[in-house]
Amino acid sequence: MREEMLELTRKMVAVPSINTTSGEKDIGIFIENYLREIPYFKQHPELVVIQTLKDDWLQRRNVFALLRGEKDENSNTIIFHGHTDTVGVEDYGQFQEVAFDTAALEKELAKVELPKEVREDLESGDYLFGRGACDMKSGDAVFMVLIKHIADHVKELSGNILLSLNPVEENLHTGIIEGIETFEVLKNKYGLNYILAINNDYTCPMYPGDTNQYLYTGVGGKLLPCFYIQGRETHVGQCFEGYDPTAVAARLTSEISFHTEFCDSYGGEYSLPPVALKLKDLKGWYNVQTAKEALVYFNYFVHNASTNEILSKLKKTAEKAVSDTMKDLNQNYKDFCELSGKEYVTIPNAWSVLTYEKLYQLASANCKELDELLATITEEGLQKNEDKRELPIRMIRMMLEKAGIYHPVVVLYFAAPYCPHNTLKSEEVQDKRIMDKLRQITDEVEKETKVHYEICQFFPSLSDSSYLCIDDPQESTESLKRNFPQMEQLYPLPFEKMRALGIKSVNFGVHGKDAHKWTERLYMPYSFEVLPKLIIKTLQKFL
Known part of the structure; x- marks a missing residue:
């Protein structure tokens, strides 16, 4: 699957889905077309669900795909979710025109002076350069290819997988916020029991020389x-x-x-x-x-x-x-x-x-x-x-x-945006069970691949995962609303639905460097070889 994931990532990067541009609609259409070509979804077209954002002048859309296991009756469902937009390319300077063409960009970068580490990574052949290659179209591509291959063996799948790919993450998180409604609709329509969500947003070294791989059991919140x-x-x-x-x-x-x-x-x-x-x-x-x-x-x-x-x-x-x-x-x-x-x-x-x-x-x-x-x-x-x-x-x-x-x-x-915080808590019985399973999974992957995992509580950047579960008590969010001018008009959030769904979300993530910089790059050996194993073992352990 490595080459398939790489090729899909290149194609997705080539769709310039910069936040607040028409490219966000284009990447949604690309993803929908890819999914509808999968034989399973040709047989079940109703399981690819498109949700156009309300009153959105760009007509951006959430793309959902529900893979229903046929091995037995099992309502347990794991969500694969990620964002489809990117930041702009102004930082690329002279390379702006090739920022979305991974092959052309690498050729141009080879001609100029680069920082030592960037030069070494470029010449190693292990890194894929380009806007969105790391943050996070590669993460989406990993999910999409896995869905495609698992769908070929759907009769062996117990439980369900729901793919959710959303725009507008890089500023206001509108995609995932409006997507809460679709999560609720699909849950009620198909009797789904959401037991875990996996985000594939990028992970990176935390300090020079850091060789650890990080798995996050939650995400920090943000106030403005x-x-x-x-x-x-x-x-x-x-x-x-x-x-x-x-x-x-x-x-x-x-x-x-x-x-x-x-x-x-x-x-x-x-x-x-x-x-x-x-x-x-x-x-x-x-x-x-x-x-x-x-x-x-x-x-x-x-x-x-x-x-x-x-x-x-x-x-x-x-x-x-x-x-x-x-x-x-x-x-x-x-x-x-x-x-x-x-x-x-x-x-x-x-x-x-x-x-x-x-x-x-x-x-x-x-x-x-x-x-x-x-x-x-x-x-x-x-x-x-x-x-x-x-x-x-x-x-x-x-x-x-x-x-x-x-x-x-x-x-x-x-003011907007407000991102709720959430994480798995060891004092909560259900959370502790999830944490124990995750540690078992990472131990197995470590033995097979020699990758060392550090399990942390909070993803260190902003993430759509904030909106799947909210740890802030109601008293705190009521205080927020009283001090957030016209929140219901400027940044409406479905607090009650978010609390009712309470979907625990972890971040596995592709691995790379320099997201939001012109040297953004994806480390392919981990992202396309080890990460899929981690995800598959998680499906086996939880479903």
């Missing part, structure tokens, strides 16, 4: 905390008379980005610290007036902490940031007064810090039609395709006015 900062503008000629929101934004960044006090832990594994994703003032043009508003938001990984815990920590950090900003401002003003021979008078700290929930309470007390106004603003913004992280700024401005808040203020809110 945003700080809207309303200061007080002034002329640059009276700069000490204003309250500079950019200074507060910069202070927040220095207090939060890369700080390990925000690393979340569970079972001895720690999340990466937050990092700023955007920081800007909100002036629309140049003039000599200081900024009145600023925005900064952060990627925030979560392993176990509740929304309330995180809110409390971030609010205290914001309060410290404005306090320290005022201390610096006063010290600088004092120094300037000494230089210029002027009398120094302390600049008062006029700042306050509010959560979105608190601002909503204050505004709603003065405005009975607040919910209608918020819904209208949101709908208008969606019609204009406004950025979902910045659209709430218009809501916050309106609510500050309704609440009569004109002084400098920081408003903390959450």
Whole structure:
């Protein structure tokens, strides 16, 4: 199957399915056509299910294929799932035109200077280069070829395999979120019992010289905390008379980005610290007036902490940031007064810090039609395709006015995307059984292949697996909703269906290096030789 998987990967890479382009629809059509050529699905065309995303101008689609074992009556079902989109190719520079042509790209790379490790990997012949080769069209190809071959022996299969390949993973995870509905429909229609989901998203070395192969029993969550900062503008000629929101934004960044006090832990594994994703003032043009508003938001990984815990920590950090900003401002003003021979008078700290929930309470007390106004603003913004992280700024401005808040203020809110965290827990009996079986499987593969596996709790990147099971308790998600402006319009999630399905998901994954970089490459000996054995043994052990 190695050559078949390689050839299919090359063909899938050749379909440029960059996120938010028509290529995402094209790769779905390619996958559907491949599946419908499999004899089993020619006999059972109804078992290939296409779900077009709702109100999607690109007409992207989820592709499902259900292989029903015929050996005996067995409702147990394993899900194979992966994403079909890629990031862009701007980072390829002069190689953009061949980024999706694996053979041509390798020829071009051979002509130029490369980092030592990249050069060695290219010349080894063990790596496949190209956008999406590692993340994660090879993982999809492995699933598709396995499905094809298992379907040839469906009478020997006990239980079922459901393939789910989804677009829009690289930003908002819309594919898998809408796919929850289809999981529920197929479960009820065919009496399926989802016992495990396997994601084949890429794995990679965790440090230089790392030869381990990693298997993840869950995935970390992600929040996007945003700080809207309303200061007080002034002329640059009276700069000490204003309250500079950019200074507060910069202070927040220095207090939060890369700080390990925000690393979340569970079972001895720690999340990466937050990092700023955007920081800007909100002036629309140049003039000599200081900024009145600023925005900064952060990627925030979560392993176990509740929304309330995180809110409390971030609010205290914001309060410290404005306090320290005022201390610096006063010290600088004092120094300037000494230089210029002027009398120094302390600049008062006029700042306050509010959560979105608190601002909503204050505004709603003065405005009975607040919910209608918020819904209208949101709908208008969606019609204009406004950025979902910045659209709430218009809501916050309106609510500050309704609440009569004109002084400098920081408003903390959450925005899209929100990715729930989940993992197998050794204290849960069912989870412990799954973990024990996985260890048995990896032990067997290790003996046969000499590959060493490390089993970890959290996939270290973002993943569609977040939406198959949710460990966050309802109290935590309710707090999230109260602090996420118009979540039902901007990022609706089927929380109850996700909890009801509760599909445990693990990440096996192809192996490679430099995903999201122009040197992205797939390690073929593991991905096309060892990984299929791991998956087949899992089917045998669980079904």
